[in-house]
Amino acid sequence: MNRHPFTFAGTALKALGSGALWWPENEMLCVSDLHLGKSERVARRSGQSLPPYETRDTLTRLAADLDQTGARIVICLGDSFDDLMAAATLPEAERLWIARLQAGRRWIWIEGNHDPGPIEFGGEHLQDITLGALTFRHIAAPDCTAEVSGHYHPKAAVQTRGRRISRPAFLYDDDRLILPAYGTYTGGLRSHSDVLSHLLGPKALAILTGPVPTCVPMPR
16 A cells, blocks of 8 residues: 555544555544545536446545555544535445445544535544644634644646646645545645635645655745
Protein backbone atom coordinates (compact mmCIF):
# COMPACT_ATOMS: atom_id res chain seq x y z
CA MET A 1 0.00 0.00 0.00
CA ASN A 2 1.28 3.46 -0.92
CA ARG A 3 1.52 5.64 2.16
CA HIS A 4 3.37 8.71 3.41
CA PRO A 5 4.27 8.73 7.13
CA PHE A 6 4.08 12.05 8.96
CA THR A 7 3.58 13.41 12.46
CA PHE A 8 0.71 15.69 13.44
CA ALA A 9 0.09 16.96 16.98
CA GLY A 10 2.64 14.48 18.28
CA THR A 11 0.78 11.60 16.62
CA ALA A 12 2.36 9.28 14.06
CA LEU A 13 0.01 9.00 11.07
CA LYS A 14 0.11 7.79 7.48
CA ALA A 15 -1.50 9.43 4.48
CA LEU A 16 -2.60 6.71 2.07
CA GLY A 17 -2.49 7.21 -1.67
CA SER A 18 -6.25 6.61 -1.78
CA GLY A 19 -6.94 9.69 0.37
CA ALA A 20 -7.58 7.76 3.59
CA LEU A 21 -5.78 8.57 6.85
CA TRP A 22 -4.26 5.64 8.78
CA TRP A 23 -3.41 5.83 12.49
CA PRO A 24 -1.43 2.63 13.14
CA GLU A 25 -1.24 2.91 16.93
CA ASN A 26 -5.04 3.02 17.22
CA GLU A 27 -5.67 0.75 14.22
CA MET A 28 -7.95 3.50 12.94
CA LEU A 29 -8.82 4.46 9.37
CA CYS A 30 -10.39 7.85 8.66
CA VAL A 31 -12.05 8.88 5.38
CA SER A 32 -13.87 12.07 4.55
CA ASP A 33 -16.54 13.18 2.10
CA LEU A 34 -17.60 9.87 0.56
CA HIS A 35 -20.72 11.52 -0.92
CA LEU A 36 -22.36 8.14 -1.47
CA GLY A 37 -25.46 8.31 -3.66
CA LYS A 38 -24.40 11.44 -5.50
CA SER A 39 -25.60 10.23 -8.91
CA GLU A 40 -29.08 9.61 -7.45
CA ARG A 41 -29.16 13.05 -5.84
CA VAL A 42 -28.06 14.81 -9.04
CA ALA A 43 -30.72 12.98 -11.07
CA ARG A 44 -33.41 13.75 -8.47
CA ARG A 45 -32.62 17.45 -8.20
CA SER A 46 -31.55 18.36 -11.73
CA GLY A 47 -32.77 15.60 -14.01
CA GLN A 48 -29.22 15.06 -15.27
CA SER A 49 -27.95 11.50 -15.40
CA LEU A 50 -24.51 10.46 -14.20
CA PRO A 51 -23.22 6.89 -14.51
CA PRO A 52 -24.60 5.32 -11.30
CA TYR A 53 -21.41 3.56 -10.29
CA GLU A 54 -19.74 6.00 -7.93
CA THR A 55 -21.00 4.38 -4.73
CA ARG A 56 -19.70 0.97 -5.77
CA ASP A 57 -16.36 2.44 -6.81
CA THR A 58 -15.98 4.32 -3.51
CA LEU A 59 -16.93 1.26 -1.45
CA THR A 60 -14.53 -0.92 -3.46
CA ARG A 61 -11.64 1.37 -2.61
CA LEU A 62 -12.72 1.61 1.02
CA ALA A 63 -12.94 -2.19 1.28
CA ALA A 64 -9.42 -2.46 -0.12
CA ASP A 65 -8.06 0.02 2.44
CA LEU A 66 -9.79 -1.83 5.26
CA ASP A 67 -8.42 -5.18 4.09
CA GLN A 68 -4.89 -3.86 3.74
CA THR A 69 -4.80 -2.02 7.07
CA GLY A 70 -6.93 -4.37 9.17
CA ALA A 71 -8.52 -1.30 10.78
CA ARG A 72 -10.53 -1.91 13.96
CA ILE A 73 -11.92 1.67 14.08
CA VAL A 74 -13.34 3.62 11.16
CA ILE A 75 -14.24 7.31 11.22
CA CYS A 76 -16.27 8.68 8.31
CA LEU A 77 -15.63 12.38 8.66
CA GLY A 78 -18.92 13.82 7.41
CA ASP A 79 -20.73 14.13 4.08
CA SER A 80 -20.66 10.36 3.89
CA PHE A 81 -23.90 10.61 1.87
CA ASP A 82 -24.71 13.27 -0.68
CA ASP A 83 -27.89 14.12 1.23
CA LEU A 84 -30.29 12.39 3.62
CA MET A 85 -32.50 11.16 0.78
CA ALA A 86 -29.48 9.61 -0.93
CA ALA A 87 -28.77 7.74 2.29
CA ALA A 88 -32.38 6.59 2.62
CA THR A 89 -32.64 5.38 -0.99
CA LEU A 90 -29.25 3.66 -1.28
CA PRO A 91 -29.78 0.32 -3.07
CA GLU A 92 -30.11 -2.71 -0.82
CA ALA A 93 -26.97 -4.34 -2.22
CA GLU A 94 -24.90 -1.33 -1.25
CA ARG A 95 -26.53 -1.07 2.18
CA LEU A 96 -25.58 -4.69 2.80
CA TRP A 97 -22.05 -3.98 1.56
CA ILE A 98 -21.69 -1.19 4.13
CA ALA A 99 -23.01 -3.54 6.84
CA ARG A 100 -20.36 -6.11 5.90
CA LEU A 101 -17.63 -3.47 6.10
CA GLN A 102 -18.89 -2.43 9.54
CA ALA A 103 -18.97 -5.97 10.95
CA GLY A 104 -16.49 -6.41 13.80
CA ARG A 105 -15.38 -2.78 13.74
CA ARG A 106 -16.15 0.34 15.71
CA TRP A 107 -17.71 2.56 13.05
CA ILE A 108 -18.22 6.28 13.65
CA TRP A 109 -20.29 8.51 11.36
CA ILE A 110 -19.45 12.19 11.90
CA GLU A 111 -22.26 14.58 10.93
CA GLY A 112 -21.61 16.67 7.83
CA ASN A 113 -23.38 19.56 6.16
CA HIS A 114 -24.78 17.23 3.47
CA ASP A 115 -25.98 14.60 5.97
CA PRO A 116 -26.91 16.70 9.06
CA GLY A 117 -29.17 14.20 10.76
CA PRO A 118 -29.66 10.57 11.69
CA ILE A 119 -29.05 7.95 9.01
CA GLU A 120 -30.32 4.39 9.12
CA PHE A 121 -26.97 2.65 9.29
CA GLY A 122 -25.24 0.93 12.19
CA GLY A 123 -22.43 2.49 14.15
CA GLU A 124 -22.13 5.66 16.21
CA HIS A 125 -23.50 8.98 14.98
CA LEU A 126 -21.64 11.98 16.42
CA GLN A 127 -20.95 15.66 15.77
CA ASP A 128 -17.30 15.19 16.62
CA ILE A 129 -15.05 12.87 18.60
CA THR A 130 -11.72 13.15 20.41
CA LEU A 131 -9.38 10.16 20.35
CA GLY A 132 -6.02 10.55 22.02
CA ALA A 133 -4.66 14.00 21.17
CA LEU A 134 -6.83 14.42 18.06
CA THR A 135 -10.32 15.85 17.58
CA PHE A 136 -12.24 14.76 14.48
CA ARG A 137 -15.03 16.90 12.99
CA HIS A 138 -16.38 17.69 9.55
CA ILE A 139 -15.69 21.43 9.24
CA ALA A 140 -12.67 23.12 10.79
CA ALA A 141 -13.62 25.17 13.86
CA PRO A 142 -12.07 28.51 14.80
CA ASP A 143 -9.07 28.53 17.16
CA CYS A 144 -8.84 24.72 17.41
CA THR A 145 -5.66 22.71 17.67
CA ALA A 146 -4.92 19.05 16.95
CA GLU A 147 -8.01 19.03 14.73
CA VAL A 148 -8.70 16.64 11.84
CA SER A 149 -11.42 17.78 9.43
CA GLY A 150 -12.66 17.46 5.86
CA HIS A 151 -15.38 19.39 4.00
CA TYR A 152 -13.19 21.46 1.65
CA HIS A 153 -12.07 18.64 -0.70
CA PRO A 154 -8.57 20.15 -0.94
CA LYS A 155 -6.48 19.73 -4.09
CA ALA A 156 -2.92 20.78 -4.77
CA ALA A 157 -0.91 21.19 -7.97
CA VAL A 158 2.84 20.95 -8.53
CA GLN A 159 5.05 21.45 -11.56
CA THR A 160 7.32 18.50 -12.31
CA ARG A 161 9.37 17.55 -15.36
CA GLY A 162 7.72 20.17 -17.47
CA ARG A 163 4.14 19.23 -16.62
CA ARG A 164 1.62 20.26 -14.01
CA ILE A 165 0.15 17.58 -11.74
CA SER A 166 -3.03 18.27 -9.77
CA ARG A 167 -4.34 15.81 -7.20
CA PRO A 168 -6.52 15.64 -4.09
CA ALA A 169 -4.31 16.40 -1.11
CA PHE A 170 -3.99 16.30 2.65
CA LEU A 171 -3.17 19.77 4.01
CA TYR A 172 -1.69 20.30 7.46
CA ASP A 173 0.17 22.67 9.73
CA ASP A 174 0.85 22.62 13.47
CA ASP A 175 -2.83 22.94 14.38
CA ARG A 176 -5.00 21.52 11.59
CA LEU A 177 -5.12 18.54 9.28
CA ILE A 178 -7.65 18.69 6.42
CA LEU A 179 -8.38 15.47 4.53
CA PRO A 180 -9.08 15.19 0.81
CA ALA A 181 -12.46 13.96 -0.40
CA TYR A 182 -12.52 10.16 -0.69
CA GLY A 183 -15.66 9.84 -2.84
CA THR A 184 -15.48 9.14 -6.56
CA TYR A 185 -17.76 12.00 -7.69
CA THR A 186 -16.20 14.86 -5.75
CA GLY A 187 -14.64 18.06 -6.98
CA GLY A 188 -11.97 19.98 -5.14
CA LEU A 189 -10.90 23.34 -3.76
CA ARG A 190 -7.43 24.49 -4.75
CA SER A 191 -4.93 24.83 -1.93
CA HIS A 192 -4.26 28.44 -2.98
CA SER A 193 -7.92 29.40 -2.39
CA ASP A 194 -8.53 32.19 0.10
CA VAL A 195 -10.37 29.94 2.56
CA LEU A 196 -7.62 27.31 2.74
CA SER A 197 -4.84 29.91 2.81
CA HIS A 198 -6.63 31.54 5.75
CA LEU A 199 -7.13 28.27 7.65
CA LEU A 200 -3.56 27.00 7.35
CA GLY A 201 -0.38 28.74 8.42
CA PRO A 202 2.53 29.81 6.21
CA LYS A 203 4.52 26.62 6.92
CA ALA A 204 1.66 24.27 5.96
CA LEU A 205 2.42 21.16 3.91
CA ALA A 206 0.45 19.28 1.28
CA ILE A 207 0.56 15.53 0.72
CA LEU A 208 -0.62 14.78 -2.81
CA THR A 209 -2.51 11.52 -3.15
CA GLY A 210 -1.96 8.93 -5.87
CA PRO A 211 0.38 6.01 -6.59
CA VAL A 212 3.25 7.72 -4.74
CA PRO A 213 1.96 10.14 -2.08
CA THR A 214 4.23 13.17 -2.20
CA CYS A 215 4.73 15.87 0.43
CA VAL A 216 5.44 19.44 -0.70
CA PRO A 217 5.03 22.93 0.79
CA MET A 218 1.36 23.81 0.45
CA PRO A 219 0.99 25.61 -2.91
CA ARG A 220 -0.38 29.12 -2.45
